[in-house]
Amino acid sequence: MKKSTPDSLSDASPDPLPEPERVTIDEAGRLVVPARFRKALGIRGRQQLVVGLEGDTIRLRTPSAALARLQAIARQKRRGSESVVDEFILERRAEAARD
Template sequence: MKEEIRNSAAATSPDALPDPLPDTERVTIDEAGRLVVPARFRRALNIRGRQQLVMRLEGDTIRLRTPLAALARLQEMARRKRKGSGSVVDEFIRERRAEAARE
């Protein structure tokens, strides 16, 4: 009997499998394409009510971030790519003045 259950379609369907990690949770997308972000995830990210999120497709992964988290990530990326030290605004003004002087 156990052999039958192990080989049945229900036992091998993704819905029958436990969540692989403690920080993951299975969600269901309804007919309209909506999904519910689990309460423990919303609490962890301080998401309330009808707050907007930023969604990004990364390969076979959908990543959701709060707008503040997305902004912080962009700022960190910009910091890593920045060449010099000091103000980016001051650097921009210097470049424009040098460009104007050449004209």
């Protein structure tokens, strides 16, 4: 049976995500992110990451991925087409008027 090849780049499937891998944390609390993970996320050189806890999981994200996640959360929390900033200012003005 002949193995099929994609006719164009759009038919090609994306690179699969790296399989989980064990890493060791050294005495100073450092760990090395394996090269194939760094490559998959486009992390090069001395780049900063955002670290967070989600349940019992430590998450490492690139700053752009962390920002996209925060923006998605903010969109979910947004009520209607109101401006969150305008709503905040109105709340603060009402609070100041009560004082």
